Amino acid sequence: MQQYFYDLADHLTSLLQGEEVYTAKFAGEASDFVRFNQGAVRQAGHVIQRGIGIDLILGRRHAGASTTLSGDSAEDLARLSTLVASLRAKLALLPEDPYLLYATDVQSSERHAASELPAPERSVERIREAAAGRDLVGLYAAGGVGSGFANSLGQRNWYETNSFNLDWSFYHHADKAVKADYAGFEWNDAAFERKVATAVDQLGALSRAPLTVDPGEYRVYLAPAAVNDIVGLLGWGGFGLKSHRTRQTPLLKMTTGEASLAPGVTIRENTAEGVAANFQSSGFIRPDAVTLIEGGAYRECLVSPRSAKEYGVPTNGASGSESPESLDLGAGTLPTSAAVERLGRGLYVGNVHYLNYSDRSSCRTTGMTRFATFWVEGGEIQAPINVMRFDETVYRVLGQNLVDLTAEREFLLDSGTYGGRSTVSGRMPGALVEDFRFTL
Amino acid sequence: MIEALEARFKEVLPDVDHCSLRYQSERSESIAVRQDVLQPVSDGTDAGVMITVAHRGGLGYAATSDLTRAGLAEAVRRATRWAEQTAGRSVADFSAVPYDVAQGSYTSQVGTAWNSLPLATRIDMIREQCARLKVDDRIVDWYAGVSHTEGETLYLDNRGARLHQAFHWLVPVMAVTANQGGETQTRTLGGYGLGRQGGAEVLDDVGFHIEAPRLAREALELLSAPDCPTGTMDLVLMPDQMILQIHESIGHPLELDRILGDERNYAGTSFVTLDMFGSYRYGSDLLNITFDPTRGDELASYAFDDEGRRAERAYIIEKGILKRPLGGTTSQARAGVEGVANARACGWNRPPIDRMANLNLEPGSHSLDDLIGGVERGVLMATNCSWSIDDSRNKFQFGCEYGRLIENGALGGVVRKSNYRGVSATFWRSLAAVGSEATVQVMGTPNCGKGEPNQMVRVGHASPACLFRDVAVFGGA
Numbered sequence: 019m020q021q022y023f024y025d026l027a028d029h030l031t032s033l034l035q036g037e038e039v040y041t042a043k044f045a046g047e048a049s050d051f052v053r054f055n056q057g058a059v060r061q062a063g064h065v066i067q068r069g070i071g072i073d074l075i076l077g078r079r080h081a082g083a084s085t086t087l088s089g090d091s092a093e094d095l096a097r098l099s100t101l102v103a104s105l106r107a108k109l110a111l112l113p114e115d116p117y118l119l120y121a122t123d124v125q126s127s128e129r130h131a132a133s134e135l136p137a138p139e140r141s142v143e144r145i146r147e148a149a150a151g152r153d154l155v156g157l158y159a160a161g162g163v164g165s166g167f168a169n170s171l172g173q174r175n176w177y178e179t180n181s182f183n184l185d186w187s188f189y190h191h192a193d194k195a196v197k198a199d200y201a202g203f204e205w206n207d208a209a210f211e212r213k214v215a216t217a218v219d220q221l222g223a224l225s226r227a228p229l230t231v232d233p234g235e236y237r238v239y240l241a242p243a244a245v246n247d248i249v250g251l252l253g254w255g256g257f258g259l260k261s262h263r264t265r266q267t268p269l270l271k272m273t274t275g276e277a278s279l280a281p282g283v284t285i286r287e288n289t290a291e292g293v294a295a296n297f298q299s300s301g302f303i304r305p306d307a308v309t310l311i312e313g314g315a316y317r318e319c320l321v322s323p324r325s326a327k328e329y330g331v332p333t334n335g336a337s338g339s340e341s342p343e344s345l346d347l348g349a350g351t352l353p354t355s356a357a358v359e360r361l362g363r364g365l366y367v368g369n370v371h372y373l374n375y376s377d378r379s380s381c382r383t384t385g386m387t388r389f390a391t392f393w394v395e396g397g398e399i400q401a402p403i404n405v406m407r408f409d410e411t412v413y414r415v416l417g418q419n420l421v422d423l424t425a426e427r428e429f430l431l432d433s434g435t436y437g438g439r440s441t442v443s444g445r446m447p448g449a450l451v452e453d454f455r456f457t458l
Numbered sequence: 459m460i461e462a463l464e465a466r467f468k469e470v471l472p473d474v475d476h477c478s479l480r481y482q483s484e485r486s487e488s489i490a491v492r493q494d495v496l497q498p499v500s501d502g503t504d505a506g507v508m509i510t511v512a513h514r515g516g517l518g519y520a521a522t523s524d525l526t527r528a529g530l531a532e533a534v535r536r537a538t539r540w541a542e543q544t545a546g547r548s549v550a551d552f553s554a555v556p557y558d559v560a561q562g563s564y565t566s567q568v569g570t571a572w573n574s575l576p577l578a579t580r581i582d583m584i585r586e587q588c589a590r591l592k593v594d595d596r597i598v599d600w601y602a603g604v605s606h607t608e609g610e611t612l613y614l615d616n617r618g619a620r621l622h623q624a625f626h627w628l629v630p631v632m633a634v635t636a637n638q639g640g641e642t643q644t645r646t647l648g649g650y651g652l653g654r655q656g657g658a659e660v661l662d663d664v665g666f667h668i669e670a671p672r673l674a675r676e677a678l679e680l681l682s683a684p685d686c687p688t689g690t691m692d693l694v695l696m697p698d699q700m701i702l703q704i705h706e707s708i709g710h711p712l713e714l715d716r717i718l719g720d721e722r723n724y725a726g727t728s729f730v731t732l733d734m735f736g737s738y739r740y741g742s743d744l745l746n747i748t749f750d751p752t753r754g755d756e757l758a759s760y761a762f763d764d765e766g767r768r769a770e771r772a773y774i775i776e777k778g779i780l781k782r783p784l785g786g787t788t789s790q791a792r793a794g795v796e797g798v799a800n801a802r803a804c805g806w807n808r809p810p811i812d813r814m815a816n817l818n819l820e821p822g823s824h825s826l827d828d829l830i831g832g833v834e835r836g837v838l839m840a841t842n843c844s845w846s847i848d849d850s851r852n853k854f855q856f857g858c859e860y861g862r863l864i865e866n867g868a869l870g871g872v873v874r875k876s877n878y879r880g881v882s883a884t885f886w887r888s889l890a891a892v893g894s895e896a897t898v899q900v901m902g903t904p905n906c907g908k909g910e911p912n913q914m915v916r917v918g919h920a921s922p923a924c925l926f927r928d929v930a931v932f933g934g935a
Contacts, residue, residue: 081499435911
């Protein structure tokens with residue numbers, strides 16, 4: 019894919035006239051997707067897709083377009099020639115853009131995560147073996163993903179990974195299930211079997227009669243996957259400069275000094291330790307890390323090139339949406355192995371579901387418990403609970419009511435496949451929290 | 459392109475039980491103006507095919523943007539291989555699925571084609587409305603835009619099906635944000651849910667040219683409004699909240715693939731089970747829900763779904779009784795129940811699954827004044843801004859941008875942070891009055907997510923205003 023994209027980039031350069039400049043972003047993947055239900059295959063298939071987005075720039079005017087690529091060189095070169103001609107015609111009709119900003123310092127880079135994946139049918143057999151006698155449902159996604167940037171100034175960036183992600187659940191009955199994930203760059207049967215064994219252990223606890231908990235405030239242990247969803251929600255408008263300057267951030271009260279998080283809470287956009295590319299669509303390179311919240315206080319924003327120009331500050335290579343892609347919540351001191359014991363009496367929340375803001379100005383969020391969530395008493399898991407709705411501010415969860423974060427953290431790869439396979443990730447500890455509000 | 463694809467498909471047809479080709483292309487344009495500055499104008503084109511093969515009970519697909527004969531042949535090879543690999547390992551005998559063999563076409567009804575207007579006119583139209591949103595220094599962000607997409611699909615199979623459909627979708631958006639101290643409030647035009655099929659006339663139909671001053675005024679009103687009261691009380695929901703209520707607590711739980719368990723690892727399962735169809739009381743006698751892809755002005759109208767099934771209007775819930783699920787040909791064959799034509803894919807690179815398409819609540823006989831007049835103490839809520847529901851689609855909590863108190867049958871003051879919660883299985887039984895046709899609004903969103911791999915599709919909803927009794931209502935933190 020890399021050389022193909024670079025050849026297209028060279029062709030684009032040859033098409034330019036006068037003072038024209040272009041930036042181009044490429045995304046492609048060759049993926050096998052195998053969907054399971056009740057341990058059998060529901061849908062299996064292969065997807066090859068490649069697309070390019072181009073911004074043609076002349077002075078302060080620019081026009082953008084994206085197109086699917088066929089993979090046939092002659093066809094795609096012709097397609098780009100037509101595209102550039104149409105963008106050139108459109109440029110004359112558009113006004114100057116006061117917030118146009120693109121990288122002019124050439125910083126080329128390459129990152130290849132080489133690996134050998136097994137043939138997909140081999141993985142499918144291992145998964146079916148694990149599913150024998152069990153109700154397994156989920157998705158196996160595997161293959162190569164590539165993304166690139168190029169401009170007419172000579173910058174070339176490439177990021178490529180060859181990975182798999184099996185995101186699955188074992189269902190016990192009705193909505194009672196254990197969620198699990200096995201992702202990586204090389205399939206290892208022993209590692210997969212350990213993941214399966216852990217999930218099977220949890221499945222046993224679901225055989226007990228479920229309890230229904232009354233609405234109220236409970237001490238809870240939020241497992242890393244649940245913390246990832248709560249902190250991840252903050253990525254929806256919480257950290258972008260535009261949302262801060264237009265007062266729409268759900269963390270508004272942190273910026274006005276009306277609220278803070280616990281001193282032990284530090285959140286970073288940790289590009290260096292994530293799996294997302296370190297360049298963005300205007301060609302800017304991201305720093306290894308951006309500290310968003312430190313010691314419970316708000317620090318920096320994610321700044322896209324457009325916001326940088328609009329608000330007169332430097333960009334830190336954020337995407338246009340100014341959303342984090344490699345969130346990292348620092349560890350605490352609670353050993354994960356002691357989490358249930360320290361919880362004592364309350365709820366062990368393995369996963370949460372369908373989060374949203376219920377009062378954005380107060381950073382109040384609502385959502386549901388899901389999958390393995392248990393009632394704990396005497397420091398031991400007693401029984402699964404029926405799903406509960408929570409409605410709680412992040413200022414309490416990660417602020418005044420936070421008892422501790424775990425000393426160990428989990429690296430959680432996003433299994434999302436909207437448009438293409440995601441490279442978003444999170445590195446999260448578990449959290450022990452007092453007086454967590456359940457409402458329904 | 460269409461004719462060439464037909465010829466190439468015939469050349470590469472494999473000797474299998476069933477093989478189909480689905481070509482899907484889209485050309486899109488997005489124009490937006492924020493704070494009176496034209497945002498980067500972008501166009502997009504996307505085209506490719508999916509080959510699907512059912513053979514000896516297995517099922518495989520392969521998607522490619524290489525539309526040459528060699529590209530199609532390679533896709534056929536990959537799809538056939540997956541069908542062979544999954545034979546005897548699948549949830550059903552896919553060779554036995556009775557796909558329709560139909561021929562036909564569909565074209566969106568368009569008054570004034572959006573791209574027939576000069577680009578400068580399109581930009582000016584949006585810029586003018588954006589400027590009307592900035593009416594006060596407390597307005598800190600304001601935005602207007604229009605997204606337009608032209609789509610084309612071709613479905614062919616080895617039994618003679620040939621379906622050609624052409625679409626025009628228009629999605630207008632408008633948002634205005636006001637701030638005072640630590641409080642920020644946003645009003646939007648229909649909660650980003652005003653997408654329809656059609657041309658520039660859609661903007662007239664949804665009030666794009668007239669609503670900016672009202673939205674700005676209401677955003678400012680909300681800054682100083684009290685929070686919505688807390689308690690159990692009556693609730694009048696306007697159409698731009700009703701669509702979300704219908705979507706989340708009727709549409710999704712009735713999708714047959716959820717009931718069959720396909721979605722349990724991602725979007726979730728359903729509190730609805732197969733034995734409920736035909737007898738289960740989903741809501742009060744006033745609840746009538748139709749699946750209606752034949753209604754020309756809605757976002758998800760079509761003549762055939764992506765498995766080639768002819769689309770027809772059908773009652774899903776009639777006088778409160780659950781009649782049939784939202785399940786396409788494959789799901790119907792697996793479940794042994796009658797459904798609708800709703801197997802849909804978001805694009806050429808994703809396989810069809812059960813989606814809700816247009817799902818509408820049929821109007822009743824009450825004016826909006828009647829609905830409000832029937833409330834002693836309650837709240838009117840408009841425009842969804844928060845949505846959350848459990849994985850069985852039962853326990854929900856929704857929030858609205860704008861609320862008004864109702865006291866002794868009359869509208870009172872504005873309230874902010876209006877939220878309510880309930881349980882799908884009982885909520886619809888509290889439906890006490892349904893607004894007339896005059897209160898109906900035709901709406902739709904392009905952002906309904908579901909499926910593994912994930913898919914985002916367009917859905918349409920038309921609904922009147924409705925009155926519900928004894929709902930748990932509450933406000934801010």
